[in-house]
Amino acid sequence: MSSKPHVSVLPVQGSRILCVADARGNLSMLNELAKEHNATCVIHIGTFxxxxxxxxxxxxxxxxxxLAFFSPKLDPTSLPSEEDADIRKFLKSQSPDTSTCLLSELPEFISGAKRLAVPVYTIWGSSEDVRVVEKFASSELHVPNLHIVGLASDTPCPLITCPGGLKIRLLGLGGAFIVPKLLDHGASMTSSIGGMVGATWSTLLGVGELLCNVRDTYAVDEIRVFLCHNSPLKEELLCHLAHTLRADYVICGGLHFFYGLSFNHFAVTPSFETYVSALGQRSAAFAAVWQRLRHSNDLTSLTPQKLELLDLAANIFLTVPRLKDEEINGNGLVKLNHAENEALRNTTAVLFQRLWYFNLPDMTHGNLVLSWKNGRLGSEMSSEGFDLSNRKRGAGNAPRGGWKERERDPVLKNTPTGPAEPGSASSKDHIVEGPGVWVPVGGSEDLIRGFFPPEHRANITQVVIKMKSMKGSKPFSMIFFDTEEQADAALAAIDAAAGSASRIKKERKGRPRPGRGGRG
Structure with missing residues (x-):
């Protein structure tokens, strides 16, 4: 089971907002951290x-x-083996009391047995039960001091007022952002929340509702903070959405790093043209999905108001700056003349440098505190970091000769140099870049391939499985395909049991393509 992380926050004057990610049902820890950091409220993103x-x-x-493997309330080593499919029986035997849930403390907070000490503002993440989220949306369930950002039944865009007159407007988009699933509502009874039991994702209608709510609440004296599950580093459409929302900050997660990240795109992108090119590719990918599904039977049953919201959201993702005039009206995007494209490029260029992002580690590994003092919104980010103790233990067995010897030795060359413990990936699992799909699940190759229907399974060129690489880390797998189109189609059809799957971007120039490997 995960232990409480080491955190260190300096006391300062003014309001203090604790920001954490992926509580995964360990809700009592929200109270502990809020007390430790003297926080006036908590912002949570990721799986709640x-x-x-x-x-x-x-x-x-x-x-x-x-759900059980990634729960901080359970020890993964205590779970039945991969071959033992009766995980349900095991979990029920470990929690005979029906008033509690082994996977989450939420039922105890609903019943009043436990209470949130300070206001908590959260979105829903990628591994929730859509049925439970919908009960909050319909006001059937309620927890004092819990505010779900983005739910129409709650305050969709809550306003936090701090001493000294600071006002922070929270804008939230819940669920995993997966382009092929934006028009898939799954088992949800409401078309704005996509998902099923144990997996939730963003929908295009949810984006439309967010845009509508933001339009009705905009004020120039507010600081606007956009909350989302995925990292915009991996999805440029989320950056574009944040620009449209006029956000000043983005708080996100989804990478599950051991350290938090603080950045803007100017710092991490080679050039503005590189960003515009990547945004155009993602917009074209959305356009392909939108053109295919906009006239489907699933949409004909929606009310005119909901169809209007869909068009509002779609137009945002289809209206992006282009690098060249000949690209202005291509790939199914919204038509722009030269002047319109230049104006959009100039606005995007400003936001490219101004908008600031915070990517949070999981709550068990670290957090962020935003503090207001003397007219400035400061940040204090802390994390427990990597476990490097194995460096000292293995110092006597380190290879001599440095990097030149490693390059000559085919075994040393492919041996990981970072922190590693037994159970980490071997050299045969060398990561290569290419069009593919990332899933937060390890195990056997047959299990990973089984997440895809047979017609997509046949297109898999390589499966790379990364098991535990250090204490507290989680396994994941990468499934590679020959083309971007095959990878997109496979992601759209992947089984929900794969969890919060996402696309791996295409290979960089000069890098080798993944070879055929694994069993057919």
């Missing part, structure tokens, strides 16, 4: 823990194993 005992009863076995 919207689960209950019915989740254990109804979730697919593979997805249930995923």
């Amino acid at each position: 823990g919207f689960l209950d005992n019915e989740t254990v009863e109804s979730a697919p076995a593979g997805l249930l194993r995923h």
Whole structure:
């Protein structure tokens, strides 16, 4: 089980906002950290823990194993073996009390047995039970001091007022942002929340509702903070959405790093043209999905108001700056004349440098505190970091000769140099870049391939499985394909038991393509 992380925050005057990610049902820790950091409120992004005992009863076995494996309330080594499919029976035997849930403390907060000490503002993440989220949306469930940002039944865009007159407007988009799933509502009874038991994702209608709510609440004297599950480093459409929302800051997660990140795109992108090119590619990928599904039977049942919201969201993702005039009206994007494209490029160029991002580690590894003092919004980010103790233990067995010897030795050359413990990936699992799909699940290759339907399974060129690489880390897998189109189609059809899957961007020039490997 995960221990409480080492954190260090300096006391300062003014309001203090604790920002954390992926509580995964360990809600009591929110109270502990808020008290430790003297926080006036908590902002949470990522998987909150919207689960209950019915989740254990109804979730697919593979997805249930995923929830249990990543839960901070459980020791992964205590779970049944991969071959033992009866994870449901194990979880029920460990929690005979129906008033509690082994996967999440949320039922105890709903019943009043436990309470949140300070206001908590959260979005829903990628591994929630959509049924539980919808009960909050319909006001059937309620927890004092818990505010779900983005729910129409709650305050969709809550305003935090701090001493000295500072006002912070929270804008939230819940669920994993996966372009092929934006028009897929899954088992959800409401079309703005996509998902099923144990897996939730963003929908285009949810984006439309967010844009509509923001339009009705805009004020120039507010600091606007956009909350999302995925990292905009991996999805330029989220950056574009943040620009459209006029956000000053973005707080995100999804990378599950051991350290937090603080950056803007100017610092991490080679050039503005590089960013515009990547944004154009993602917009074209969305356009392909939108053109294919906009006239489907699934949309004809929506009300005119909801169809208007879909068009509002789609136009945002289709209206992006282009690098060249000949690209202005291509790839199914919204038509722009030269002057319109230049104006959009200039606005985007300013936001490219001004908008600031905070990518948070999981709550068990670190956090961020925003503090207001003397007219400035300061940040204090802390994390427990990597476990490097193995460097000292293995110092006597280190290879001599440095990097030149490693390059000559085919075994040393492919041996990881970072922190590693037994169970880490071997040299045959060398990561290569290419069009592919990332899933937060390890295990056997047959298990990973089984997440895809047969027609997509046949297109897989390589499966790279990374098991535990250091204390507290989680396994993941990368599945590579020959083309971007094959990877996009495979992601759209992947089984929900794979969890919060995402696309791996295409290979960089000069890098080798992944070779054929693994079993067919």
